[in-house]
Amino acid sequence: MMPFLLWWALGPVASAASPDADLRAVSVCIDDQDVACAQAILTRLGASTSDDPNVLAISALVAFSAGDYPLASDTMKRAVSKGFPDRGGDAALYERTMFATAGWVEAPVGRFRVRYRPGLDALIAPEIGDVLIATDKVVGPLLGEIPPGNTIVELFPDGRSFIAASSLTQDDVQSTGVIALSKWTRLLVTSPRTLGRGYDWRSTLSHEYIHLMVAHDSGNNAPVWLQEGIAKYLEGRWQDPRFLLSAESQAWLAEGLKNKDLVTFEEIRQSIAKIKVFDPDGSINVAASAERAGRAYAQLATLVQFCFSKSDDKVLVHTLAAIKTGKDPEAALASASGFTDFPTLLAAWEAWIRQQPLISRRIAALPTVLDGGNDAALDPSFAKRKDLANKLRLGDLLAEQKRWAAALAEYAQAVDPDMPNAPLLASRVARATASAGNPDAALNLLRASLVDYPDFSPGWRVLGGILSERGIARDAAAAYAHAVSLDPFDITTQAKLRDLYAALGDPRTKQSDAALLMLRRGGEDVEREPIHERSGTYELPRDPAVAEREASSPPPGARIALMGHTAPDFTAATLSGVPITLREQRGKVVVLDFWATWCGPCVSVMPKLSELQQKERARGLVVIGLTDEPAPTVQRFAEINAHKGTLFQQTLAIEDGGARRAYGVSSIPMLVVIGRDGTVANVHIGAGDLSEVMATIDQLLGKAAGGAPE
Amino acid sequence: MNAELARVLERVAALARRERSLLVAASLVRVLALAALALVAAAVVAWANVPRATAASWLTLGGGLGSWFIVGRPLFRAWAAAGDPLRQARLVEAREPALRGRLVTAVTHAEGVRGAESPALLGLVARRAWDLSAAHEPELVHPSKGVRRWGAGAGVVWAVALLAVLLGPGGGGGVWRFWFGGSGALAAVETGETAITGTPARVGDLVLRYVYPDYTGLEPVEVVNSTGEAHAVPGTRVEVVARTASPIDGASLVAYDQAATDATVADGRRISGSFLITVDKGFWKILTHAEGNTEESKHFPIVPEPDLAPEVTAHVSGESGAVIEWPSDKPLPVELSASDDYGLARVVFEVDGREVTPSIRSPQERTRDVADVVQRTPASLGMREGATVQLVVAAWDNDTISGSKVGRSAPLKILVLGRDGVARLDEARRRELLAAMVNALGDFLEETFPPGRSASAYASWGEAVNARYLPLSAFLGSWTSRSSPTRELVPVIAALEDGRTLVRYTQVSFVAESDAAANAESVAAVAAFRASAISGLEIAILHLDALITSAALKELAEKADMLDDASKALSAAAARADVPMGDLLLQLESLSEFLTGVDKALEGVRDETMQDLVSDRTGEIHRLVDEVKASLQANDRPLARTLAARTADRGTQLAQAIHDEIDRRKARAKSGKGGAESAIEMLRKVAEAETKLAQALRIERNKGDTGWRSAVDGLWRRAQDTADSLVVHLTDYRKDMDTTGRRFNEIALADDALSQASALRDAIRARDYQGAAGTSMSTQMSWGGYLDRVTVFSSRTPLTPSARTDAEAITRETVAIGDLLEQLRRRDAQGDPALGVAARSHETEQREIGVQMAAAAAKARQAAQEMTVTPRDLEPALDGAVSRMGSAAEQLHAGDAMQGEGSAEAAARHVRDAIKALEDANSASQQQSDEMSSGGGGGDKQSDKPSGGGDPNEQGDPQHRRFELPEPEEFRTPEQYRDELLRGMEADVPEEYRVLKRRYYDELVHQ
Known part of the structure; x- marks a missing residue:
């Protein structure tokens, strides 16, 4: 995949580059995940002092693959300034990654360089190396060779930074639930604490690493x-x-x-x-x-x-x-x-x-919510069905009051036979059942649920609690240990596990003590050198298609609320300060155009409206452009665009925001077509196809002209 | 007369004597008591200085009437009755039921046997009467308890009289002088009262001129022909001018036993002088000297009129509770008024007895009244947060003579809340109310239902349900007593209303202590009411829970904002290479404080996932803060700056994460909105299509004019007229029930009948035969149930004649509608062939709409599942629409245009109901989402009132429904109600029974 990316990135200028063969060699090194090889070739080429945009771009990619984000960002900016087209938005990606990883530290474990933000994530950093070394050892022989050199593993403390550094858009992550990636010879993994319930991060890590291994062993052709x-x-x-x-x-x-x-x-x-x-x-x-x-x-x-x-x-x-x-x-x-x-x-x-x-x-996929969510959002049933989530909440409130029987009755209503079993509900029911004096039934229920949903850490916690109350310490410890393996950052579970280990005389008590101490202190001491300190703010990338759809889709509320109703009156002032109201326009067909000078799509619509106004004025059409910006701003805008002639045949008016509120304007441009009787006949949001609006206007104008009956 | 009879008669005579002697004794005692009362009245009149003639007249009149009513009349009436031997005999019979009329018989036969009566038998009767009445001595039949009571009463009154006379001003002498000492000074002289030395001085033509102290601002006043009694405020100088009856050599004026220095005599008879009234009572007099003799005038009283302390009132605008809860930083609007007879020096606040400076008012000029609304924050008045203090408004008058006196308002008890205290308090109340509702819900869910098979089991269950709502009512009542019901309480009130309906229905429908099986229909109805009550509680709980959560999130967001600001400040400080270590530390402390704020706010968010998420991050930042401090201590400035920048970065990220999460929650709260709007749109289209179909059928019906159509139209018109009339009559009847004070359970049944009749009218108007037939039956049943109830209670509260007439008219109308509908059914069966064809032509259209309806219903149900607020009554509306569309299709298929049209109308109505249910829930969901940004109703109480202005108690809109807590007796069965009344009347009447008792008597009077 890498060569494709690389050559796509290099684009049209690649063929014109003089060190073509060297650059191709760099590309091969990257495909082989051999960053050192790529760096050596670039050094030989004197890439750091080169002005060749392609050399600079590939140098930036190598720096990025090597995890040197400030260098990658700076180099890519230089490449862009020298004419590199950057169609993939790599400059922004490199900079976002740089900001997202500011202040991180790196811990070498074997051939892996585990990077994380100092703090709580230090708790699992050593284990990351252990898992990967074990994967090397066990899986490596099954695939061929292990990748050469070092592999960078980055543990992201939150979803935001993961998205920033992943090249995925927010929309991708939200719709696919991606929580780990292997890319650019690096492994990008989110910390289990970014998900409310944690996850089987070890296997996920191993999974991503196997991707790297397969890519290497297949020459990136798999x-x-x-x-x-x-x-x-x-x-x-x-x-x-x-x-x-x-x-x-x-x-x-x-x-x-x-x-x-x-x-x-x-x-x-x-x-x-x-x-x-x-x-x-x-x-x-x-x-x-x-x-x-x-x-x-x-x-x-x-x-x-x-x-x-x-x-x-x-x-x-x-x-x-x-x-x-x-x-x-x-x-x-x-x-x-x-x-x-x-x-x-x-x-x-x-x-x-x-x-x-x-x-x-039937078993459902557990939802993935990064950086948030509430309890109900952890469960596939309740994340979607608010009515069932409401019943669950009622049961929880009853359980808080120790009304166990009532809570169970309410939980029973949170079941939809057509839905898969809900792990959250199972844990709640089990807790209430145990508290109501039937722990055996609770354990059976919970164990059955955890067979289906082994990654649901709250269930393991409840299981541990019930077993612990029943005095089955060893099983309780095992349940808590499972919960901790999924979500090591839950301090309560860690504390319970530690107590059980201590009670059982288990040697893992010491390990538990250390984890608990770290959690209580909020992480380890900062002793390592940060990989860099360049911090800054960044916007997360959006899926252009989704963003466009959101921007252009009319808020159904405004449309439904206005259509067929009497248009609210408003008061505005023309650029020359003359007051203008909708009431005065009664008997005419009125088109209100909510716009702003900074809004490109709004401005693109204006010539059409202006032309329409000019053409249909005689038939009783009035187009009013309404904005809430300061009058001098609009005046200046009008003057600058005056040469465009037909742009402002319509009346431009300034209003104080009252009209926007009255018409529920949440997105502009928004066109409201009002009939001669003052009733809203059409509402259009966005600068897209205006044919429907035009047809409505034509129809309204025609009615009066032809005197057609209502 | 036989001996037994004579003995019996003698015993009866003894009883009469005993009673009469007691009457005499009682009369004497009453006379004594009356005399004592007269003495008290005489003393009171003397103190009050009432004109003697008036007082004498009233006393005489009072004495006369009192003597007649208290002594004379009872004595005369009882004296004659006491002499009646038959009465004496009855009194004994009343005490001894075993006599069974023997004593009465003996007495009535005092003259011996009559006619053919048996003397022996009379003797036997007399003997048995003698034997059985032997134990009833005259002392027992006529105890002297009453006389003794009167005697004791008289003794008390005498003691009071003596005390009043002796301890009153001037003592017994004063009273004596008032009544017998003459009305003027001259009279006093003429009566020849003796002075201490020699002959009393004869002075008259008294003129007293009062010169008031400056502070009063009063002009001097001259009183001619004065009685000599000097009344004025202390500090007033009284200038006296008098004339002697005969020439004198000299005179002196003595006041308070001190001679006036300015006394002079002019013309040998005109004496003048002055004295100063002090705070003490005393006398003044004139000593005249003539021919070596000194005579002393009467002692004229000096009565200082006290300059009263100012009168002060204070209350807090809009607050009426015993304890006013107020945030320390919010101005407390104290409405105060202070008034004084002569003037106010200053008005101040006192907090727990300590004066607060500066004064509220310190008038420079003489001001008698101050009325103001003063707004001061509790903090500015020195009140501590968390303390309960007494706030008093104190006003000091301007009395410079006897010293400034203070008047104080009744204390205002104020609980001083912290910043945003009201919001916090409301928050605590919300949580408490939530717990109360959760418990009520728990009771419903944990109970055994149905409670049994008998009516009594249901009645007892109703009592239990009532009990579980009481804490909720009480809590809500105490909350709303502070202010009008706020918007957030609307679902809670609705839940309470649901419960109230359930309990009322139960108590009206099931007779307590009846072992009979409960009526099946009532059981079904009560089950439906119970389900509704549970659903109402659930909705209210979820609503409050969402508010609590959103308020907690809002606080968290605010703390996050503060943390963000602090982080930015720290970041800016860390960016400066020359930043002083102190500055860095200061910024760090600030960030640390806000971080703690985030921690605390997080406790309020009852969601483990959110807590985990945020606490992880705050933990890290806390650790970083410690590390920065450590590096500062180690004087490692570069490291400190680096770590500080990192800390600031984390703070900003945390704030961002919190806001992101809140945004996501808002989005989730709104997510059901799109689905709902889409479902509404689909339902609107269906409603429109169905209405059009019904219209098309109407047009078909109106085409042409066959005999069949005319007959059907005529029947519908008559049914409509009768239904209109029925509703009008029932409405009037129902109103009359309020004015005639009918019982609540009757009213509940009449309400039900009215509601059924209204539905019947609507169905007839829509020509919905199927609906009309159903509601006609239920109206008849409901009205019949009401009449049965009235019959059951008729012995206690029978209907008035006019109400009976009205009821009969209503019954006739319900029956008439039933008849008309039956006629319609017969006509419909005959059918109109042309119309039948037209009807069949619309069948396909109806079926297509039915398919659209099924899709819209599925969409609506799906939307309902995704909404945070469950739409109420959506299901019955959707079911009704689907079912009636099915009926319509079948009816059209059968060529029944009349019923098809009606079913189509009804279906369209159900669809509109479904739209309304979705719109309401959608709006409530939107509100929840909005409140997540604006908080859960804290802050300004006014802004939380139901929107739309107007009276929040307005009827109609459910959000504006009149809020009324149920009356306690409304939850009682009639039997229990009576039992409680009777129990209440047995003992001393406790407070809570007074009203009930009065109502009970009212009802007795009605009987």
Whole structure:
């Protein structure tokens, strides 16, 4: 993927660059994740003093890959100033990354350089290295070689900084729930504390690292579907040699098999990230999309598992090596697995998977909310269904008053049989059931729920609490330990775990004490040198399509509230100070244009309105441009644009904001078409297609002209 | 006469004697008491210096009337009655039921047997009467208790009289002189009262001239023909001029036993002099000297009129509670008034007895009245936050003679709240109210329902439900007593109303202590009411909970803003290479303080996820602050600056994160809005289409004029006229029930009947046969239920004749409507072929609308699931719409245009109800979202009042519904109500029964 990015970034000027071959060599180094190699070539080229925009741009990319963000940012700015087009917005990315990582420190663990913001995240920094070293050790031989040199791992303390440094947009992250990435030879992972419930960050980390390994071993030629299948299959291998398909993956897969709705390989091949399920109204159904993508992952992971079962541990080594040499990935995998072709492999896999025992109940994907959310937002049912969340809340309030029986009655109403089991509800019901004197039932319920949702840390906490109250200390400690493994930053759970360890005489007490001390102090002492200190503010990138849709979509409230109703009167003043009211215009067709001098789309609409005014004045049309900006600003704007002739045939008027409030204007330009009887006939927001507005105006003008009956 | 009979008669005679002697004794005692009362009256009159003639007249009249009514009349009436042997016999019979009329028989046969009566039997009767009455001695039949009581009363009155006479001003002598000492000085002289030395001086033509002290501002006043008694404020100089009856050699004026220095005699008879009135009472007199004799005039009283202390009132505008809760930094509007008879020197506040400077007013000129509204903050008055203090307005008068006197207002008890105290207090109240409601909900959810099968089980359950609402009512009552119900309480009040309806219905529908099985329809209704009450409580709880959360978030956001500001200041300081260490430390302390503020605000946000999220970050910043301090201590300025910049950066990020999260929550609160608006839009289209369909059917109906159509039209018109009339009659009848004080349970039933009748009228107007037939039946049942209830209670509170007539008319109308609808049904069955064809042509259209309705209903249900506020009554409206559209399609298919049109109208109405439900909930969701930014109703109380202006108690709009806490007796069954009344009447009447008792008697009077 990297060469593609690189050459896309270099764009049209690449071919004109004189050190073309060297730059290509740099590109190859980057593909091999060998940053040192790339740096050596650039040094040889004297890139630091070069004025060549392409050299500067690739130097910036190498610096960025090496984790030197100030240098990357400065170099890219220079490249842009020298004419590099920067179509990918890399300059902004480098600067955002620089600001997002200001003051971070770096801890070397083996060949990994773990970077984090000093503070609480220091708690898990050492473990990051441990997981990756274990992955190297266990997974490396299954794939081929491990990447050369050092690998930078960045642990982001919040979603905002993760988005800033990831090249993803806010909208991408919100809709896909991405919490970790492997890119630019680096691993970017969010801290478990950015999610309210934590997550299985170790396996996620290992998963992302496997991507890097696969990219390296395949010469960056492995397709995404294969990368994901391998990563999913091997992500837990660092701690357990067995492959255990998660309950939710089993459920999704089982459902697909049952309903004959497996994700087609065509869909998978295109991109798992682009697998989307749409609601009838055209909007993306995030939960259903996540489930379908999850089914695709499950299919791919089991496919890789099947390949291993049909061959030996070297199946992927052979496959990736073949891919690196340019062989078709599908054929390479089929061949390495002992099949004649890929369709045969797929057919065999499907036959095999249908015979596997799979969990067949419905399980939903846990929602991913970075930097926030409330308790209900942690649960797939309650995140979407506010009515059920309300019942849950009522149950919680009753439980606060220790009205256990009542709380259980209320919780019972929070169940929709058509929805998957809700892990949050299970933990709440279990707590209330145990408090009401039936701990055994509570434990059964909770254990069943945690089979389905093993990553739901609040459930493990409740389980630990109930077991602890029942005096089953060892199991309680195990439950708390699981909760801590998902969310190490929960100080209460850590404290309980520590007490249980101490009571059991467990040697891990010491480790727990240290963690607890760090949490209480708010992190470790700052002793390491920061990687850089250049801080600043940054805006998060938006998906242009989504942003545009939001900006142009009319707020339904304003439209619905105005249409068919009498237009509110207002008072404004023309640029010459003459008062103007809507009431005076009764009997005419009026178009109100809410605009502002700084609003490009507004200004783009104005000539059309001006022309319309000029043309239809005789038929009784009045176009009034309303703004709440200071009169001198508007005056100056009008003078500057006076040469455009037809621009201001309409009346420009200044109002004090009252008209905007009265018409519920939340986005401009907004056009309000008012009939001769003072009734709002149309409302249009944005500068898009005005044909409907024009038709309405024409119709209203026609009525009067023709004297047509109402 | 036989011996037994004679003995019996003798016993009866003894009783009469006993009674008469007691009457005499009682009369004597009453006379004595009356005399003592007269003495008291005489003394009081003397003190009050009432004109003697007037007083004498009243006393005589009073004495005369008192003698007649207290002594004479009772004596005469009782004397004759006491002589009646039959009465004496009855008195004994009353004490001894075993006599069974024997004694009375004996007495009535004092002359012996009559006619064929048996003497032996009479003797036997007399003997039994003698035996049985033997134990009833005259002392027992006529106890002397009454006489003794009168005697004791008379003794007390005498003691009072003597004390009054002796201890009053001037003592007994004074009283004596008032009544018997003459009315003027001259009279006194002429009566020959003796002076201490020799003959009394004969002085007259007294002229007293009062010269008042300066501070009073009064002009001198001259009193000619004075009685000599000097009344004025201390400090007043009294100039006396008198004439002697005969020439004298000299004279002196003595006041307070001191001779006046300025006394002179002119013309040998005209004496003048002056004295100064002091604060003491005393006398003045004139000593005349003639021919070596000294004569002394009568002693004229000197009565100093006290210069009273100022009268002061104070209260806080708009506050009436016993303890006024007020934020320390908000001006307290104290409305005060002070007035004095001569003038005020200054008006001040006193806090816990300590005067607060400066004064509120210190008039430079003589001012008698001050009225003002003074606005001072508790802090400026020196009140400490958290303290409960007494605030008093004290006014000092300008009396320079006897010293300035102070008057004080009644103390205002003020609980001084901290900054934003009212908001905080309201917050605490919200939480308390929430807990009370949660408990009430818990009771509902934990109870066994249905409570049993018998009516009594339901009645008892109603009592239990009532009890669970009482704390809520009490709490709400105490809250709203401070101020008008605020917008946030509207759902709470609605929940209370739901509960009230449930309890009332239960108490009206189920008879306590009845083992009969409860009526099935009532059971179904009470179950529906219970579900509604639970739902109402849930909505109110969620509403309050959302307010509490949003208020907590708002506070968190405010603290985050402060932290952000502090972070920016720290960042700016850290950026300066030459920043003094002290400055850096100062900024650091400031940031640390705001960080602690964030921590505290976070405690109010009851959400573990949010708490985890923020506390993680504050923990880190706290640690960084410590590190900066450590580096400052180590004098490592570069490191301190670096770390300070990092700390500031984290502070800004935390503030940003908090705001982001709040924005997300706001967005989530609004997220259901789009869905709701889309559903509303869909429903609007359906309503429009259905209305158009109904209109089309109406047009078909109006085409042509066949006999069938005319007949049907005529029947509908008659039904409509009768329904209109029924509603008018029922409305009037219902109003009359208020004025005639009918019982609440009757009113509840009549209300129900009225509501059913209104629905019936609407259905008939819409020509909705199906709806009309249903509501006609329920109206008849409801009205019948009311009449049954009135019949049950008729022995206690029968209907007035006019009400009975009205009720009969209403009954006739309900029956008439039923008949008309039956006729319509028959006509409809005959049908009009042309119309039938037209109806069938619309079937497809109706079915298409039905499909659209199903989609819109699904969308509406989905939107309801995503809204933070549950739309009330959406489900029945959607169900009703779908069901009636189905009916309409079937009816049109059958060619029944009349019923099809009605069903279409009804369906359209249900759709409009659904739209309204969604719009209301949408608006409430919007409000919640808005409040997340504006806070949960803290701050200015006024701004929280229901929007739209006007009286918050206005009827109509549910948000403006009149708020009224249920009366306690409204929750009682009639039986319990009576029992409590009777219990209350047995003992001394406790306060809470007084009103009930009066009502009870009122009802007795009505009977």
